[in-house]
Amino acid sequence: MPSVAVVGATGAVGELMRQVLIERKFPFKRIKFLASPKSAGKTLTFDGTTYPIEPISAEAFDGVDLVLSSTPASISREYSPIAASAGAIVVDNSSAWRMDPDVPLVVPEVNADALLQIRKGIVANPNCSTIQMVVALKPLHDFAGIKRVIVSTYQASSGKGATGLNDLDAQISAIGKGEPVPAHTAHVARLAGNVLAHDWKLGEEGYTEEEWKMIKETRKIMGDETIQVSPTCVRVPVRIGHSEAVNVEFHRPITVQQARELLAKAPGVVLLDNPAQGEVPQPLHCEGQDHTYVGRIRPDHSVPHGLNLWVVADNLRKGAATNAVQIAQELLNRGLLGRR
Structure with missing residues (x-):
């Protein structure tokens, strides 16, 4: 089972990502929740357990296999490559990576096979529309x-x-x-x-x-x-x-x-x-x-x-949070997590 980090966990899409992870019973061995400094130090409840909210930092991605990220594009450009370099696959909900030719842009019902080539360790979640x-x-x-x-x-x-x-x-x-x-x-x-x-x-x-x-x-x-x-x-x-x-x-x-x-x-x-x-x-x-x-x-x-x-x-769901979790499920089902 993968170690998971949810980045932007307190935002509107981050909250729904947490909800969808629970609804779909996504398996994990560890999970952590990262957010901006103003939210760091607070706590949140996930599936009946209380977790601290950690600040986004390079060190926070150590040992993480899967990152579900919903941040502004500027934050994603800085931290998604750091998380990928630490060995995680990042499912990124921002617009930062969508048109990068080395980053698959995935809707699982449409082009799940694009996940077979994740050159930068990042998978982009498309625009909601x-x-x-x-x-x-x-x-x-x-x-x-x-x-x-x-x-x-x-x-x-x-x-x-x-x-x-x-x-x-x-x-x-x-x-x-x-x-x-x-x-x-x-x-x-x-x-x-x-x-x-x-x-x-x-x-x-x-x-x-x-x-x-x-x-x-x-x-x-x-x-x-x-x-x-x-x-x-x-x-x-x-x-x-x-x-x-x-x-x-x-x-x-x-x-x-x-x-x-x-x-x-x-x-x-x-x-x-x-x-x-x-x-x-x-x-x-x-x-x-x-x-x-x-x-x-x-x-x-x-x-x-x-x-x-x-x-x-x-x-907010299929247009963002659910599609991201569906990508994560595809990665898990295809045995692609924890291999980088």
């Missing part, structure tokens, strides 16, 4: 070959962490009481009663960093640089659960019924596609769940081989 989309696209790509994807996201405030949730909750509370809406702190503008199409740092050609992540990460995970991706990422006043309208053009014919059959048996997917009975994916369905929900599958008649999908998942 990318994860749920590729889980839904993988079985369809295998069948008909994806040519182009147009995706519009409807992303929850929790994508900004606890401060994002606090922003939205305070604004909704004030509106409900007829009080002045407090100033925003996490988002670029007021979110309650609003939609934000610019809630990320701008990158090249007017696309946000979030949109470029979806373009580049999708190609890397799917192992196909020819896939064209055109994203528009939007923040909406939802607490938990990202939704995506996904339009897909394929190289080969695929019917709605074939897509439903493929998705119904795809790993990690829940097919919820009966709009006449009100059965379509909603953020409320996915909160606290590890699956990716897919529905509203319908033909796109504007191209020869096109489909429209509606895809919803819990951005």
